Amino acid sequence: REGERLPNLRALADESVRFTMARSPAASTVVALNAIFTGRQYTETRWAVHPRIAHLFPHLDDSPRFPGLLAEVGVSSVALDTTEWMRPEYGISRGFSRVVSLPRTQGDSAGATQIVDGLLTEIAREPSGAFFYAHFLEPHAPYDLAGKVGDDWSRYVAEIAIVDEQIGRLVAALRARGEWDRVVLIVTA
Numbered sequence: 001r002e003g004e005r006l007p008n009l010r011a012l013a014d015e016s017v018r019f020t021m022a023r024s025p026a027a028s029t030v031v032a033l034n035a036i037f038t039g040r041q042y043t044e045t046r047w048a049v050h051p052r053i054a055h056l057f058p059h060l061d062d063s064p065r066f067p068g069l070l071a072e073v074g075v076s077s078v079a080l081d082t083t084e085w086m087r088p089e090y091g092i093s094r095g096f097s098r099v100v101s102l103p104r105t106q107g108d109s110a111g112a113t114q115i116v117d118g119l120l121t122e123i124a125r126e127p128s129g130a131f132f133y134a135h136f137l138e139p140h141a142p143y144d145l146a147g148k149v150g151d152d153w154s155r156y157v158a159e160i161a162i163v164d165e166q167i168g169r170l171v172a173a174l175r176a177r178g179e180w181d182r183v184v185l186i187v188t189a
Contacts, residue, residue, distance in 0.1 A: 005161050008168030012187065022188075030057065030085060033092050033135075036188075038063040050090055058091035067131065068095025076130035080118045082111045082137060096133070098122075112138050112166040120173055129182065138162045 004010075025035035031042050038045060038061075046061040067077035076097045079086060087101060088094045100122065102114045115134045122132060138145055139159030146158035167187065174180045 005157055006164040008164045008171065009160070009187065012167070012171070012185070030055075030092060034058050034061075037065040037067065037092065037095075039066070053085060053090070055085075057085065059089060061091055065093075065095040067093070067097070067133075070131055071095060071097060076126055077133070078122045078126070078130060079133045079135070080115050080122065081135045082114065083135065086135060093133075097130075112136050112162050116166040116170045119170060123174075123179070136163045136166075 024032050025041060026032045034045060035041060038058075040063055045058050045063050047056040047058055048060050049055065050057040050059055067079070070077050077095070079093045079096045079099045080102060081093075081099070082102045084090075084101075086093050086099065088096065088099055093099050100118050102111070102118055115136055119132060119134050123130075139156050139162075143152055143155035143159055146155065146162055148155070150158070171180065171185070174183055
């Protein structure tokens with residue numbers, strides 16, 4: 001049923017390799033992303049309260065990060081986000097060649113559109129290729145960006161549909177540019 005509401009993700013799943021038994025290394029986005037970029041678990045990295053946001057971040061951890069390893073071999077990397085904590089000073093995105101911080105207001109579903117617009121701009125800037133990371137905040141509690149009617153699950157799926165639409169727009173643009181065959185797109189949640 002959700003596949004009908006998420007046609008672009010369904011189409012990608014049908015033509016892709018899917019990992020149906022994958023598990024997140026943490027329930028926290030910050031911890032999970034750090035594990036993805038460092039290849040290390042929470043207990044293997046250094047976490048401390050950041051002076052700007054009273055929350056634990058790996059800003060003092062010196063573990064190599066995937067984007068930094070790419071830079072060492074001459075591959076550019078670009079992160080796009082609408083959250084303050086994705087800036088390099090918080091440790092998660094350390095090593096990216098460029099971090100593009102996009103403005104976002106609380107409760108604004110336009111963030112997904114901004115991410116894809118920014119991603120398409122950045123891809124055009126890197127004609128020889130690069131690693132791009134885009135972080136969508138939709139879906140995210142309290143699940144009201146697509147409306148406040150329905151139970152938590154239906155509102156959650158409605159927010160995934162916001163991202164689904166933008167992923168469809170990204171894929172269509174890459175196909176139209178003739179770049180789709182050069183792309184490895186990884187969708188994770």
